[in-house]
Amino acid sequence: MELTRRQVIQAGAGAAVVSPPVISQLGFDLTAAKNVKLTLRIEGATVSHSICPYCAVGCAILAYTKKENDGKVKLLQIEGDPDSPVNEGRLCPKGATALQLAVSRRRVESPMYREPGAAEWKKVSWDFALDKLARNIKASRDRTFVTADADANVVNRCEGIAFAGGAAFSSEEGYLATKLMRGLGLVFLEQQARV
């Protein structure tokens, strides 16, 4: 495994175990406390690199994860990446709480469907949801596709479907969205630059 700069620093700090005791200004020996804190952060954690999901400053972040005994990956901590020429380790209140955006009881758990006129959501399978979406797209495309306009220009456009989105898409997802939507013939395409 490649050691990050942070791990090297932490490894160096860990070596304090054999160094003379760390004495605080009030005279307490803090060695034990320091070691506990450092151990908790490091032990078994993997460091991954990401970018803050909020505004477009593009702060680099470090995400610490750990595989739990049940095999689930737990996100322990998100902090600014000190190596970044953009943020040099700093984060604002939003970036600093990004962990709560990533891991939340409020995430939508499964696909949901609301029938016309219904007062409630119905939990549905992915297969049902994607089949429904594909059929809706095809039906609307077939109903609203214009091959030639009134002046007999070839226009090959679908006028009845719009796609909007993606300020938190990865660029590659955004590109795929453009390609697929243009492939379907959509002209109503939008994201958040304007709004």
Next chain:
Amino acid sequence: MTNHWRDIRHADMLLINGANPAEAHPVGFQWMMKAKVERGAKIVHADPRFTRTSAVADKYIRIRTGTDVAYFGGFINYVLQNNLYHKEYVEFATNAALVVKDTYSFNDGMFNGFDPQRKVYDTASWAYEVGPDGFAVQDINHPRSVLNLLRQHYSRYTPEMVSRITGVPSDQYLEVAKMVGEMGRPDKVMSIIYAVGLTHHTTGVQLIRSGALLQLLLGNMGRPGGGMNAERGHANIQGNTDHAISWDILPGYMRVPAPGQKSIDDYVARSAPKKLHANSLNFFGTNYRKFLVSLLKGWYGDNATATNDYAFSYLPKPASDSSWLSIFDAALRGKMEGIMLSGMTATSIGPDSNQVLQALSNLKWLCVMDSYTTTSSEFWHAPGIDPAKVQTEVLMLPATHWIEKDGSFTNSGRWAQWKEAVLPPDGESRHDHWILAETFMRVRDLYKSEGGKFPQPVMQLMMDYKDARKPELDEIAQEINGKDLVSGQRHSTFAALKDDGTTTAGDWIYTGHYPASGNLAKRRDGVQDPAKNDPTGMGFYPNWGWSWPLNRRVLYNRASADRAGKPWDPKRPGIQWDGAKWAGDVPDYPPTANPADPASPLPFIMTGEGTGRLFSNGVADGPFPEHYEPVESPVANPLHPNVSTTPVAFHYDERAGRSNRYGTAAEFPYVATSYRLTEHEHYVTQHVDQLVQLQPEAFVEVPFELAQEKGIKTGDAVRVSSKRGKLEVRAVVTKRLGPLMIDNKKVYQIGIPIHWGFVGINSGQHWLANALTPFVGDASARTPEFKAFLVNIEKL
């Protein structure tokens, strides 16, 4: 941004308006503070509110929202009148000397070329005189030279007139004008910093252009510490604009083809910039066809051939504007059947949220892909809506969030930074790109089994990923970069692209980010070793991520040096001629073009003129920016009261025959504007506990004097209403807002944070700020006027 975040520290002055970086981009703001603290840069902040940005500014200018054309225009006039512009730069790097056709006119608020029936200008009527050589005529002393027309146009923007429009006292304005004028010296440089406070107006495009004109006159474009720097508000708006999730462009800022363009040649002839000067490189115009053919080869592969004009007919050609407002207008007119929303909530975004709710109710179907519920996924049971009456079928598909997938984000400074997948997908959630790919493949299957309208593009679109239903973002990154179809090698530069069908490039401006050696957006050679990673010492950090185009960190950087290739300020070089090549940043110029050669290209290689444009027909509402009042305004335009608002704004309701939804100052006497708070980002943060704890409740900010008049105290419940809707929230009474004298009339401005709605942890706060905002768009970009509208306020 023409420059990038870290670069801002090189500025001598920061002119910030339409932005509040200390609160909305706090970490980016550190570079402005570095400029101030380390090099004594002066910060001037013009804003309706005194914010935390104002608190550290050298000058705070209270300004009426939506009047920045006048604010910038007064500086343009001051700089020209007092000959403070950077003469050598202007003559070398702008179109100041080109002569405009004698049909040009501007009278009482109207430019030539207006079609009163269609309410649009014929932009082709704003053109240069053409000489016998086929290029634009040059004579800077000609009465109709761009420079002289510019002088004439802005001569009306005296400090007194600017004061009448903006509310800034003329003595205070002159103090700032003097500071701005200093920045025309070659050894000085200013950065203009703005955000949606400038774009969200019916004059939005011209507001930005005003700043760009000022920067060109001062010689500040292309230079470290200079430029026009838009602070974007979402993690990857930049990347997704570059990749053209936008009705009017194809990836890499090529125009979307229009009806009547029958072939690629026809499309290129009508879309690509034309060479207007013998020494113009016209790089974009010259290579447009190569970029388009390479895109079509990437999309349609072997089905794009010379014989079928590379499947050009498959590209959809829109009948008219198809942007955000047009989507909901089409739904209101019953022309839109279905909308897919991913990570965007129409209801909260608005404008005129009540009308947007009506639009969503008119759909046959709506599909929301998001990690959290939104005011759009839940619109059918929004407060005041009876679900039984909403016949829209709604799907909510749980999508993974940023941390569960890899891929790159491109920041405001155009730096593409790759991120790793940190966590596995939460619960049943799926990646957006897998949802989209799977849906597309299912539609393809349906066309295969059932047939239907013009299935060819759907059947033939290249989906040659390892798994067409689950493409990897790494595969897509390679597709965006493009390759040589003969050798199979990925390109290292867009200079390799051809128009004979032997190359691909999904987005030419990203070609070179993923060469044979690997994905350069993954690089992380940063401040851990400045001596090694920042060889010029200018903060370019060329091996941290990758910036488009070609890893160039400052756009237009040829203009950072004089004709001979010497930096205007040797202490802050962008690029410089070392006798054999251009050194420093990646040059925005042929890397070995000797400046001593009389045939060497002009500095702005992307324009037909070869220079920056002080006069341009690339915008729909005038070749020079002109101040027009917001559509809802408390005063008539002091410059030309008979043409008070822009004659070419698009009034959707009026055009569609719907009833008028604009208010008047008699009913709604106060100006309102909207903004973000540090602790929230649009609407998703209503799901984040700690942020909801920090900023739990909707409120409006009310100027102290107005609150006294109305008997409103902090904490009182108030009703803020516009012609379109209302909020009933608490008031925060503050001296950070105050009255302005606008054309001898006392005008108050009210501040409205945008973040709340009927979805989130604290869902009792169901008021939508954008219920107040008007459904009207800028002539060029159709950007809604979120930032200036009229309201009334009452104590409850």
